[in-house]
Amino acid sequence: MSAEDLEKYETEMELQLYREYRDVLGLFTYVVETERRFYLTNSVDLRVRDTENGEVFFEVTMQDAWVWDMYRPARFVKNVRVVTFKDVNVEELAKSDFELPSDQ
Numbered sequence: 684m685s686a687e688d689l690e691k692y693e694t695e696m697e698l699q700l701y702r703e704y705r706d707v708l709g710l711f712t713y714v715v716e717t718e719r720r721f722y723l724t725n726s727v728d729l730r731v732r733d734t735e736n737g738e739v740f741f742e743v744t745m746q747d748a749w750v751w752d753m754y755r756p757a758r759f760v761k762n763v764r765v766v767t768f769k770d771v772n773v774e775e776l777a778k779s780d781f782e783l784p785s786d787q
Contacts, residue, residue: 697752697753704751705770708723709724709778710723710749711723712724712725712776713726713775715743715773716773716774717765717771718765718770719783721750722748724745724746728744730743735767736768741767742764742765743766745760745762745763745764747761748760750762750763756777
């Protein structure tokens with residue numbers, strides 16, 4: 684497989700992933716972004732934790748989530764637990780964010 688073939692394959696996979704994201708977006712309430720992954724979910728619990736030496740980390744748990752990862756064979760996951768020292772962003776989606784505008 685040439686470098687050009689590999690690039691074409693990755694581009695097609697990314698486009699397929701975007702289409703899937705667009706199709707499932709309306710099923711979810713929250714967007715959760717970590718340093719490694721991007722999730723859609725209806726249930727998220729974010730907890731700030733401290734280590735014994737005073738460092739802060741985040742523990743995020745989600746149920747019935749969809750994960751943006753083109754290399755996963757299945758993007759729907761039943762339970763997710765993320766522990767990270769990096770930033771975590773949780774946003775609630777407004778239903779108007781993904782509704783199609785009317786032709787008025």
